[in-house]
Amino acid sequence: xxxxxxxxxxxxxxxxxxxxxxxxxxxxxxxxxxxxxxxxxxxxxxxxxxxxxxxxxxxxxxxxxxxxxxxxxxxxxxxxxxxxxxxxxxxxxxxxxxxxxxxxxxxxxxxxxxxxxxxxxxxxxxxxxxxxxxxxxxxxxxxxxxxxxxxxxxxxxxxxxxxxxxxxxxxxxxxxxxxxxxxxxxxxxxxxxxxxxxxxxxxxxxxxxxxxxxxxxxxxxxxxxxxxxxxxxxxxxxxxxxxxxxxxxxxxxxxxxxxxxxxxxxxxxxxxxxxxxxxxxxxxxxxxxxxxxxxxxxxxxxxxxxxxxxxxxxxxxxxxxxxxxxxxxxxxxxxxxxxxxxxxxxxxxxxxxxxxxxxxxxxxxxxxxxxxxxxxxxxxxxxxxxxxxxxxxxxxxxxxxxxxxxxx
Amino acid sequence: xxxxxxxxxxxxxxxxxxxxxxxxxxxxxxxxxxxxxxxxxxxxxxxxxxxxxxxxxxxxxxxxxxxxxxxxxxxxxxxxxxxxxxxxxxxxxxxxxxxxxxxxxxxxxxxxxxxxxxxxxxxxxxxxxxxxxxxxxxxxxxxxxxxxxxxxxxxxxxxxxxxxxxxxxxxxxxxxxxxxxxxxxxxxxxxxxxxxxxxxxxxxxxxxxxxxxxxxxxxxxxxxxxxxxxxxxxxxxxxxxxxxxxxxxxxxxxxxxxxxxxxxxxxxxxxxxxxxxxxxxxxxxxxxxxxxxxxxxxxxxxxxxxxxxxxxxxxxxxxxxxxxxxxxxxxxxxxxxxxxxxxxxxxxxxxxxxxxxxxxxxxxxxxxxxxxxxxxxxxxxxxxxxxxxxxxxxxxxxxxxxxxxxxx
Numbered sequence: 127x128x129x130x131x132x133x134x135x136x137x138x139x140x141x142x143x144x145x146x147x148x149x150x151x152x153x154x155x156x157x158x159x160x161x162x163x164x165x166x167x168x169x170x171x172x173x174x175x176x177x178x179x180x181x182x183x184x185x186x187x188x189x190x191x192x193x194x195x196x197x198x199x200x201x202x203x204x205x206x207x208x209x210x211x212x213x214x215x216x217x218x219x220x221x222x223x224x225x226x227x228x229x230x231x232x233x234x235x236x237x238x239x240x241x242x243x244x245x246x247x248x249x250x251x252x253x254x255x256x257x258x259x260x261x262x263x264x265x266x267x268x269x270x271x272x273x274x275x276x277x278x279x280x281x282x283x284x285x286x287x288x289x290x291x292x293x294x295x296x297x298x299x300x301x302x303x304x305x306x307x308x309x310x311x312x313x314x315x316x317x318x319x320x321x322x323x324x325x326x327x328x329x330x331x332x333x334x335x336x337x338x339x340x341x342x343x344x345x346x347x348x349x350x351x352x353x354x355x356x357x358x359x360x361x362x363x364x365x366x367x368x369x370x371x372x373x374x375x376x377x378x379x380x381x382x383x384x385x386x387x388x389x390x391x392x393x394x395x396x397x398x399x400x401x402x403x404x405x406x407x408x409x410x411x412x413x414x415x416x417x418x419x420x421x422x423x424x425x426x427x428x429x430x431x432x433x434x435x436x437x438x439x440x441x442x443x444x445x446x447x448x449x450x451x452x453x454x455x456x457x458x459x460x461x462x463x464x465x466x467x468x469x470x471x472x473x474x475x476x477x478x479x480x481x482x483x484x485x486x487x488x489x490x491x492x493x494x495x496x497x498x499x500x501x502x503x504x505x506x507x508x509x510x511x512x513x514x515x516x517x518x519x520x521x522x523x524x525x526x527x528x529x530x531x532x533x534x
Numbered sequence: 535x536x537x538x539x540x541x542x543x544x545x546x547x548x549x550x551x552x553x554x555x556x557x558x559x560x561x562x563x564x565x566x567x568x569x570x571x572x573x574x575x576x577x578x579x580x581x582x583x584x585x586x587x588x589x590x591x592x593x594x595x596x597x598x599x600x601x602x603x604x605x606x607x608x609x610x611x612x613x614x615x616x617x618x619x620x621x622x623x624x625x626x627x628x629x630x631x632x633x634x635x636x637x638x639x640x641x642x643x644x645x646x647x648x649x650x651x652x653x654x655x656x657x658x659x660x661x662x663x664x665x666x667x668x669x670x671x672x673x674x675x676x677x678x679x680x681x682x683x684x685x686x687x688x689x690x691x692x693x694x695x696x697x698x699x700x701x702x703x704x705x706x707x708x709x710x711x712x713x714x715x716x717x718x719x720x721x722x723x724x725x726x727x728x729x730x731x732x733x734x735x736x737x738x739x740x741x742x743x744x745x746x747x748x749x750x751x752x753x754x755x756x757x758x759x760x761x762x763x764x765x766x767x768x769x770x771x772x773x774x775x776x777x778x779x780x781x782x783x784x785x786x787x788x789x790x791x792x793x794x795x796x797x798x799x800x801x802x803x804x805x806x807x808x809x810x811x812x813x814x815x816x817x818x819x820x821x822x823x824x825x826x827x828x829x830x831x832x833x834x835x836x837x838x839x840x841x842x843x844x845x846x847x848x849x850x851x852x853x854x855x856x857x858x859x860x861x862x863x864x865x866x867x868x869x870x871x872x873x874x875x876x877x878x879x880x881x882x883x884x885x886x887x888x889x890x891x892x893x894x895x896x897x898x899x900x901x902x903x904x905x906x907x908x909x910x911x912x913x914x915x916x917x918x919x920x921x922x923x924x925x926x927x928x929x930x931x932x933x934x935x936x937x938x939x940x941x942x
Contacts, residue, residue, distance in 0.1 A: 142587060142590040146591065176610065179550060179610070179614055182550040183550055183553070183617045183618045184617050184618070184621040188617060190627070190628075191613045191617050192613070194612065194613040194628050194630070195609075195614065198606035198613075201603075201605075201609075202584065202587070202606050204602060205588075205600070205603035206588065206591055206599075208596070208599040209591045209592050209595050209596060209603075210591050212599070220602050222679075225677055246677075269654075271630075271633075
C-alpha cells in the first residue's frame, strides 16, 4: 500500500462540478489500494474576491488580518470536497492548516513551515479516511493564522508528503507535465518522463512556471518524489526526482527562456578592488534583483561590467548606473531592454564537454549574436536580441534532439 | 473604565460601508473610556451562499464539514472589521472561535459552549486593543470546528460577556429595542426601558424574535446585563436585567402573540391512568413539538384532551390523533388550524390578583371567544380565532395602559 499526497490548484476546484471530479479521482486512487491525502487551494476567483473586499477597506491591509481573511478560501474548498467525497460514499475528513497542525514562523503573507504534527492525519488514514488539507496556510506558535504566499499550496503538499514520508507527491495542474520547452514556441516540444530536482529548479527559475520554486527546493531537500500531472486529462505526467532514480539520462533535458530581461553595461571602469560592489551596491540598495553578472578585464587597467535585471526595473537601474558611472569616472554606460535569455538545462552536461560550444555554433549558424554568456554546472544561458527568441529556441530544440523520445 | 461586549448581526455588517460604520461605533465606545470586545456574524447573504454551495454537492451535508464551511463566514467579517478599525487608527485584533478559545461540545451545527479561555483577549484589552471575535462558532476538545446553531452569535456575545465579567453586553439589531407588543399591530406600542430576563424569555418564546432564547437564558443564568439596541439609529434600546435592578415596575411588560398555532382535541376518552401518555406519546415520537396542553375531566368517566402544535405540523398531528382516537375508543377527534395565541407577560402579575380575570373580561367585551387558556407565574396565554388577533392585542394593550410611559 502506497501513501500518495495529491494537490489540486484553484482551477481544478474552481466549480462544484470540478470539485466532484476531483473527488472521483481521489476515490480512484484510493480504490487502487493507496492511502490518500489531498491538499487543495481556494476555488479560482475566491482569493481575488476576498482581496477585493479588503481593498475596499484599506490600501494596506495588515498582514495578520489579511491571513485571517484569505485562509477562509481554502477552508471553503476542504469542506466542499469532503462533502463531495462523503456523498460518493468515501469517508473523508478536512483539516485547516491550524488543525493539522502546520506550524510556521510569524511572517504573515509569506510564512515558512517550521514543523508539521501529522498525528491526526495518520489516525484518519489508518481508519481508511481520505484526508483533505487546506493548502497555503498554517499557524504560528502563538496561534496566529498565517499564509505561505504565492504557490503556497504546492509547498503545503510537499511538506506534508515529506512529514508523512509519502511515496509520491502529485501536483495536479492545468498542464500535463514538464516539457522540453514551451510548446507554444516549439510545437514539437516533448513531455519529459522524468527530470531531476536541480534541472526543475533551473527550468522553474528561468520561466517555466509549472511548479513553485520553494516546493521544488523542499521536495529536493527531503527527497520527496514529485509528479506534475493534468487535472483534466489522464496521463503519467512528469516525475521530478533525484538523479540516481532517473531512468532517462538525456544530455539536455530542456530549454528554458525568459522574456523579462534587461541588460546594463558600464565600460572603462578603473579596475580596482571593490569596484563590483561600488557598482552593484546602489542597485541592490534600491531593491533591484540582479540576475547574470559578467566582468571582463581590459588591457588598459580598466574593466567592463555587464549585468541583467528584470525588465520592469530597467529604467530605475539605468538611472542609478548613470550616477555610479559618473562617480567612478567610467568611460560609458549603456543598456538594452529588448533582450531575452535562453538556457539549456541538463544534468547530463556535467559529464559531456562541448555542450556550450555546440550551442554557440548552432546559434551562430542562424546569425544570432550572443550578448552575454553565463554557465553553471547543469545549464548554459545566453542573452540574445528579443527578435531571435523563437528562432533560437527552435534550432536548439532540434539540434539537441529534444523532440525525439530518445534524446541525442 | 467599563468593559463592554457588543454584538452586530449579519445585516449590520452586510456591506463594506456598514462594516466601516460599525468600526466608527466601536471607536466611539472605546473613546468614551471603555474596553471593547465585539462579536460579529457573517455578512448577510454569506451563510446562504455557502449553504447553496453545499447543497449543490449534497442534500445532507455532514455536520462536521458543514461547520468547517459555515464558520468561514464570520472569519471573513472579523478580518474585514479589524482592517477597518486599523484603517481608522484603532489597534484591533481578530479571533476565530477556535483562537479565543471557545470550547464547545461536539454537537455539530448546534454545539453548546462549555468553557471560554479568555486570556488572549484580556492581554489584548490591557494593551488597548479592540478585540474582534467571530460569533456562532467554537471548537471541540478534539479540535473540531463547531457552530452554535441559529442565533449563535448572540450566545457567543453573552458567553464572552459572562466569562470576561463585562459590565454590559449590547446586542445591536435592526430594531431599537423590545416593545410592549409588535408596533405593526399596535402603532402605539412603546419601547421598554427595561425588562426582566424571565419576561424576555416569555416574550421571545411567544414570538418576539429580537433575541435568541438561548442567549437570554445564558445572560439570566450568569447575570449579564443585556441591552438590545439599533445598529442604524442612536438610542438607549432596552436593558434586560434582573428584577431587583429594574426601576420600572409595571404590572404587565408586554403582549406577545404567535400566529403559528394549531389546536387538536380528542373528546370522550376513557379517563384511565396513562391516557395522556397514550395520546401524546405517538405525537412526540413523530418529532412534533407540543406547546399548550389542557385536560378536562368529564362527569361520565371520560375526559377531553386538547393541545396545540405548530401549524406546519397540524396535518401530521391530526392523522396521528385520528388513529389514537380509534384505538382508545374516543368519542370524537377534531382540530382547528386557524387560531392564534395571545399572551400577557409581566413579573408584576405575581403580586397582583385579577390580571387573568381582567384579560378575559376585556376580550369578552369585544365578543372574542377563548378557545383555550394557559397560565404561568408571569404570563397568561389565551387561544383565540385568528381573525381576532389584531383586535385582541390592541384592546389588551390599551386596557393594561401599555402605551403610557407610566404603566397602569
